[in-house]
Amino acid sequence: MKEPQQAYMTTGQIARRTGLTLRTLRYYDAIGLLKPTQHDSTAARLYSREDIIRLQRIQTLKYIGLSLSDISQILSQDTLPEQDLKASLRMQKELMRQKMAHMRYVTKAIDEALGMLDGGGQEVGWDELTAMIHTVHTEKDWGEQYRSAARLQARMALYDGYSANRTGWHRWFFDRLPQRPGLRVLELGCGDGALWERSRERIPEDWSLTLTDLSPGMLEEARSRLGGAAGRFRFLAADAEEIPFHDGEFDVVIANHMLYHVMDIPRAAAEMHRVLKPGGRLYASTMSLRHLQEVETLAKAFDPQIEVLDPVLERFHLENGEAMLAGPFRTVKCFRYEDHLLVDKAEPLIAYITSTPMNAKERLVGEALERFRGELKDRLEREGSLFITKDTGFFLAVKS
Known part of the structure; x- marks a missing residue:
């Protein structure tokens, strides 16, 4: 029978179980990196399970080469709940x-x-x-x-x-690709290869798959994520504005949530059209301007200066994408992924708001963060949950 978990561990117990020295643990305490939850009557340090989770994170960050100063700064800014x-x-x-x-x-x-x-x-x-x-x-x-x-x-x-739609975006999107044998497929801006990693068991054996990205490091990441399946793919560093392939080389081109990052979108559209065979299909996914707007509204109601959503989306979205692709492509149709969020806890929403590249993580700190957390919890207690719009989809453009 498994022994019940004890509520706290002493410095000595942690040292014996982890191999860390007493001196190290005491030093972490002295510099404020790992403070014990409490002390007993003899002033011995007592560490909780949450403290041990924090210690594990500290040691991982040390392992990859970060200084204790960097680790302290990172963990102080981290919105991930310590107990998660x-x-x-x-x-x-x-x-x-x-x-x-x-x-x-x-x-x-x-x-x-x-x-x-x-x-x-x-x-x-x-x-x-x-x-x-x-x-x-x-x-x-x-x-x-x-x-x-x-x-x-x-x-x-x-x-x-x-998310209400339990199918998941990547599976839904993959299911909309043509399921014909022998397809030649090109993905631009493949990132970490998540589309293929999450669908690897369903990819037809005779498909020819080429993944490109501007970042060679990102391509290596995709190769790593795909593991043993990576041998089925060709990886190449490439710019969507200058695609290094012949005219009419592919049956399918995929631009999955990436065109809003391209500097010259019309030029990229012309290039994607060029490398497609006659009758070939472009699948270009993005979001609408309604996507997660309730999150932005919620944050701005607390502080009008807060910015949560990245305005880069305004460059290519579900409302303007058809017009941007209609130059080279005569047939463009939009397909939407039906979904929404129903959030009943404060912390995941706060973590999201402070995770975006905008200024929320700088403005929601200290007392401001605690006030925002309190107001959000009060609202959830009153309303039970918050409805948040998710509006994503893709354009199917066919080369005539």
Whole structure:
């Protein structure tokens, strides 16, 4: 029979179980990085389960190379509830996966240099040396990577926990692709390859799949996420405004929630049209301007200066996308993904609001954050839950 969990652990107990030294734990206390929940009558430090979760996060961040000062700053800004071990571990796993992908990318650059040296004594020149330095330097700010992973986790937690449509976006979107054999498919701005990772068991064996992204590091991340299935894909760093493929090469082109980041959208639309075969299909997904507007309204009712939603969406959305694609494509039709959020807890919503790249995370701190939390909890107690619009979809454009 399993023994019941004890309420607290002492410094000595933690040291014996984790291998950390007493000196380390006392130092964490002294600098405010890990304060015990309470002290007993003899002034011994007593740590709760939440304290141990925090300690685990501290050690993970140390492992990837962050200083204690950086860790302290990151955890003080973190909106992830301390007791949410599952979300914390998921986020840490994501960060580790990113670092492994980056290390493979660095290893590849070193192997290329070794290959030059082994191939008849060819000298590695300035271009190759500086390229290797750039490769190592790229995405080296793991503190920012941690923050990004935490922000992504906050957004995923809100969607996964409170979305009415349980099919999930990636599965729904994949099901709308043509299911014909032998398709040649190109995805632009593939990111971490989530569309394919979440549908890998359903991809027809005879499809030819090419994934591109501007970031070589992101491509390595997609390769890592796809694991053993990665051999089925071709990966290439490419710009949607200058697609490096022949005219009429693909049956399907996918631009999944990425066109609003492209500087010259009409040029990218013309390029996507060019590389499609006659009758080929473009699937370009985005959101409407109504998407999550209740979240923005909620935050601005508390502080009119708060910004939550990124205005980059205004560049390509469900209301203007048809007109932007109608130049090269004569047939463009919009398909919407029916969904909404019904949120009955304050913390996931606060975590989402402070996870976006706008200014909410700077304005909702200290006393302001506590007041906002109190007002939100009062509203949820009165109303039971908050309805939040989710309005996403895609344009299907056919090359005539």
